[in-house]
Amino acid sequence: MDSIVTAFHWTPAVALALAVCLGVGGLIHWTTKQSRFPGKASFVGTHLASLWWMLAAAAELAALPPSVKMFFAAMAWPGIVLMPSLWALFLYQYTRSDYRPLHRGVLWRLSLAPVCFWLLALTNPWHHGFYTHASAPINADWGAAINYHHGPLFYLAAVYVYCVMLASIAMLIKAIKQTRSLYRNHFLAMSVVTLIPWVANIGYVFFDLTLFGFDPTPFTFAFSLSAFIWLIQQARLFDAVPLARHLLLEALPDPVLVIDRRQRLIDANPAALALSQPTEQWQAQPLAELPTLGSRLAELLHATPKEQQQTLELPDQRFYETRILALHSEAGSLSAPIGQMIYLRDISHQHLAQRQLTEALQLSEQRLDTISQLHKELQAQAIRDPLTGLYNRRFLDEFFIRELARAKREHVHLALAMIDLDHFKSLNDRYGHQAGDDVLAFTAHFLSSELRESDGIFRIGGEEFLVILPGLNATQARERLSYVGRVFSQESISTGKHLLQASFSAGLAAYPEQGETLEALIAHADTALYRAKALGRNRAEA
Ligand SMILES: Nc1nc2c(ncn2[C@@H]2O[C@H](COP(=O)(O)OP(=O)(O)OP(=O)(O)O)[C@@H](O)[C@H]2O)c(=O)[nH]1
Numbered sequence: 190m191d192s193i194v195t196a197f198h199w200t201p202a203v204a205l206a207l208a209v210c211l212g213v214g215g216l217i218h219w220t221t222k223q224s225r226f227p228g229k230a231s232f233v234g235t236h237l238a239s240l241w242w243m244l245a246a247a248a249e250l251a252a253l254p255p256s257v258k259m260f261f262a263a264m265a266w267p268g269i270v271l272m273p274s275l276w277a278l279f280l281y282q283y284t285r286s287d288y289r290p291l292h293r294g295v296l297w298r299l300s301l302a303p304v305c306f307w308l309l310a311l312t313n314p315w316h317h318g319f320y321t322h323a324s325a326p327i328n329a330d331w332g333a334a335i336n337y338h339h340g341p342l343f344y345l346a347a348v349y350v351y352c353v354m355l356a357s358i359a360m361l362i363k364a365i366k367q368t369r370s371l372y373r374n375h376f377l378a379m380s381v382v383t384l385i386p387w388v389a390n391i392g393y394v395f396f397d398l399t400l401f402g403f404d405p406t407p408f409t410f411a412f413s414l415s416a417f418i419w420l421i422q423q424a425r426l427f428d429a430v431p432l433a434r435h436l437l438l439e440a441l442p443d444p445v446l447v448i449d450r451r452q453r454l455i456d457a458n459p460a461a462l463a464l465s466q467p468t469e470q471w472q473a474q475p476l477a478e479l480p481t482l483g484s485r486l487a488e489l490l491h492a493t494p495k496e497q498q499q500t501l502e503l504p505d506q507r508f509y510e511t512r513i514l515a516l517h518s519e520a521g522s523l524s525a526p527i528g529q530m531i532y533l534r535d536i537s538h539q540h541l542a543q544r545q546l547t548e549a550l551q552l553s554e555q556r557l558d559t560i561s562q563l564h565k566e567l568q569a570q571a572i573r574d575p576l577t578g579l580y581n582r583r584f585l586d587e588f589f590i591r592e593l594a595r596a597k598r599e600h601v602h603l604a605l606a607m608i609d610l611d612h613f614k615s616l617n618d619r620y621g622h623q624a625g626d627d628v629l630a631f632t633a634h635f636l637s638s639e640l641r642e643s644d645g646i647f648r649i650g651g652e653e654f655l656v657i658l659p660g661l662n663a664t665q666a667r668e669r670l671s672y673v674g675r676v677f678s679q680e681s682i683s684t685g686k687h688l689l690q691a692s693f694s695a696g697l698a699a700y701p702e703q704g705e706t707l708e709a710l711i712a713h714a715d716t717a718l719y720r721a722k723a724l725g726r727n728r729a730e731a
Contacts, residue, residue, distance in 0.1 A: 196254055196257055197248075197251040197253060198253055199251065200250065200401075202400075202401035203247055203250045205408065206246055206250055206407065206408070209243055209407070209410055209414060210243045213236050213240045213410065213414055216236055216414060216417060216418065220232060220233050221233060225288060226283075226288075227282050227283045227285070227287050228278070228279040228280070228282030228283040230291045231275050231278040231282060231291060232279045234271075234275040234279075234291075235272055235275040235276045235279055238267070238271040238272035238275055239272050239407075239413075240268070241265070241268030241271075242268030242272060242406075242407055242410075243410060245261050245264040246261075246403070246404070246407040248261040248264070249262050249265070249403070250334075250403060252332070253331055253332040255325070255335055258334075258335050259314075259320065259324070259335060260311075262320070262335070263307070263310035263311045263319070264307075264310075265407075266303065266307045266310040266346070267303040267304065267306075267307040268303075269303075269346070269350065270303035270306050270307075270346060270349065270350060271300065271303040273353040274299045276354075276357055276383065277353050277354075277356050277360070278291075278295070278299065280357050280360045280361060280364075280379065281360060283379075284360060284361070284363075302349055306342075306346045306349075309342050309346075310342075313342075316342075318343075319340050319342045319343045320337050320338060320339065320340060320343065321338040321339070322338075323338035324336065324337045327402055333402070334399070334401065334402030334403050347394055351387075354383070354387050358383065358384070361376050361380045361383070362380075364376045365377060365380070379420075381416070382413050382416045382417060385409050385413065385416075386406050386412075386413055387406075389406050389408075389409040390404070390405075390406040392405065393405055393406060438458050439458055439459060441458055441460060442460055443532065443533055443534050443535055444458065444461035444463075444465075444533040444535075445457070445461055445531070445532050446458075446461050446476070446486070446530070447516070447529075447531075448528050448531065449527065449528040450526060451475075452475060452476045452477070452487065453474065453475055453476065454467075454471055454472060454473065454474050454475075454476055454479060455528065456472075457471065464481060464482065464533075465479050465482055465483070466480060466481065467479055467480055482503060482533075485501055486501075486531055489501070490513065490529070498511065498512060499511060500536065501533065506537065506541065507535070507537050508535075508536050508537045508540035508541075509534060509535055509536065510533070510534040510536045511531065511533055511534075512533075513529055513530070513531050513532075514530045514531075514532065516530055574633075574648040576629060576633075577630050577632075577634075577648050579633045579636075579637070579647060579648045579654070580645065580647045580648075581647060581648060581649070585645075585655065586707065588647075588657060589645075589657060589707045592657055592659050593700060595659065596659065596660075596700055601660045602660060602661055602663075602665075602699050602701070602702075603657065603658070603659055603660070603661075603699060604657070604658040604659075604661040604663060604665070604666035604697060604698070604699040604700075605655065605656070605657055605658070605697070605698050605710040605711065605714050606655065606657075606658065606666055606670055606695045606696065606697050606729070607653065607654075607655055607696045607714040607718045608636075608653065608655070608656060608694070608695045608718075609652060609653050609694055609695075609718055609722070610628070610629075610652040610691055610692075610693050611691070611692045611693060611694055611722075611726040611727060612726070613625065613651075613652040616628060616691065620687055620689065623684070623685070624685070624686075624689065625652075627684040627685065628684065628691050629648075629652060631680075631682045632693070633646070633648065633654075635677055636673070639673045639677075640656065640658070640669075640673070643659055643660075644656055644657060644659070655711070655714075656670075661699065662702070663697050663698060663699040663702060663703060663731040664731060666697045666699060666731070667695075667729045667730070667731040670695040670697065671695075671729045674694075674695060674728065674729055675727075677693060678727050692726060692727035693727070694718060694726045694728055694729070694730075695717075695718065695728075696716065696719065696720065696721055696729075696730055697729060697730065697731040698711075698712075698714040698731070699731075717730040717731055718730070
């Protein structure tokens with residue numbers, strides 16, 4: 190026991206190596222507790238291999254006898270060879286989002302080279318193919334580091350490991366080229382994390398670079414470890430949520446743009462790029478200079494928040510509803526504005542449909558107006574005589590009922606006159622039908638101007654008129670029509686070619702004395718008209 194204790198010593202380098210081992214162990218434990226991510230098993234395996242390497246390195250550092258140091262140097266080899274293989278496997282799975290568990294066959298194949306090199310390293314005292322005879326402590330101090338002189342087997346192992354590392358780097362470069370999402374940042378970060386230990390290793394193998402007189406590679410794992418912790422904590426590596434959000438944004442058919450505080454474009458999803466078609470160097474370009482929509486969006490950003498939610502009309506009948514969201518950095522309880530996100534929702538279909546609907550509604554309203562206007566005109570035409578413009582027989586009943594009701598209500602008379610032009614047939618025969626029409630039109634106009642506005646004048650036959658005179662009894666109506674008839678007979682009627690004179694006879698009846706119905710009053714007035722004709726025409730009889 191004592192010999193074992195005295196075979197090792199405790200130095201700051203050993204403490205550092207053990208601290209890194211503890212860190213790597215903690216990272217492995219933490220990773221196993223995380224939710225699934227592509228290549229999780231190979232990621233854990235990589236760190237187990239590096240832990241093995243680090244433990245062997247720590248033991249070699251702590252060991253005092255050169256033979257023990259060389260034994261632990263040989264013990265490190267399964268970790269040294271397995272680690273890059275598992276790392277390459279992890280990158281292969283991660284860049285392909287491959288969640289499948291590791292196949293046992295793959296593990297066997299990956300373990301083959303590490304086991305072979307391990308056996309070759311352990312059997313080095315017999316063949317010295319790994320470390321040559323010249324390998325010896327750097328000085329005479331007890332526990333001094335060994336200055337290894339590498340044999341061909343060592344270089345074979347180095348070539349194997351570097352080939353695997355080159356494959357990893359190639360895989361990362363390909364992945365970086367093919368993606369522009371958050372994955373790209375992850376791949377970039379992983380490249381750096383991967384490169385640093387191997388730069389240190391190349392420095393050790395080819396340029397004799399050492400730390401504590403020792404291969405610095407395992408110590409750079411301290412850097413890798415910190416980088417991974419940062420990536421996992423801050424950049425949320427392996428966290429599905431930001432990746433899912435980013436992928437969603439990429440797949441979103443609506444354009445989304447992100448600008449910084451100085452309104453320079455920092456991100457745009459494929460839909461935004463397809464809409465705007467900017468130059469290749471669109472990142473960091475001022476928003477206002479962005480083709481198609483930049484100037485419009487820049488104007489919107491200066492508008493009030495209310496106006497910012499408006500419809501943006503772009504060429505080719507495309508309409509977008511705009512939404513502008515402020516972005517803040519969350520640093521503890523402090524929140525600072527860092528930019529804005531502009532979201533454009535494609536509402537072309539709804540907008541066009543709404544416009545078509547509005548146009549259709551306007552058209553149907555116009556048509557409805559025209560129809561109701563036509564309807565009114567038709568209604569008016571239906572109750573009017575086209576030649577004279579006077580009411581016709583159709584409106585007589587309605588007019589009479591209303592006036593009779595009023596007469597009854599107000600206890601007044603209601604007179605009715607039948608008017609017939611005298612000798613109209615001979616006028617027609619002598620001067621023609623057109624002249625007859627002119628006389629009829631003149632008569633209508635004359636009666637309308639001579640009688641009261643409240644009197645109803647109807648043309649009820651060829652040269653027959655009917656007049657309703659509210660408030661007048663038969664005698665008063667007779668006086669009124671006698672006077673109007675006299676004036677009419679003195680009028681000269683122009684019929685184009687001739688100046689004619691005409692007269693009319695009128696027969697009168699009045700409610701309530703001569704009757705209380707239209708039929709009764711017409712019958713009475715007809716009789717009176719017949720009498721007026723018989724008495725020589727151009728007169729009114731009651
Ligand atoms: N120009 C014209 N003539 C019409 C119209 N409607 C009816 N008439 C004519 O009016 C005349 C009516 O004549 P009659 O009923 O015989 O009576 P009259 O010649 O007026 O004789 P009295 O009534 O007895 O004075 C007929 O010749 C009809 O052809 C019309 O719209 N235009």
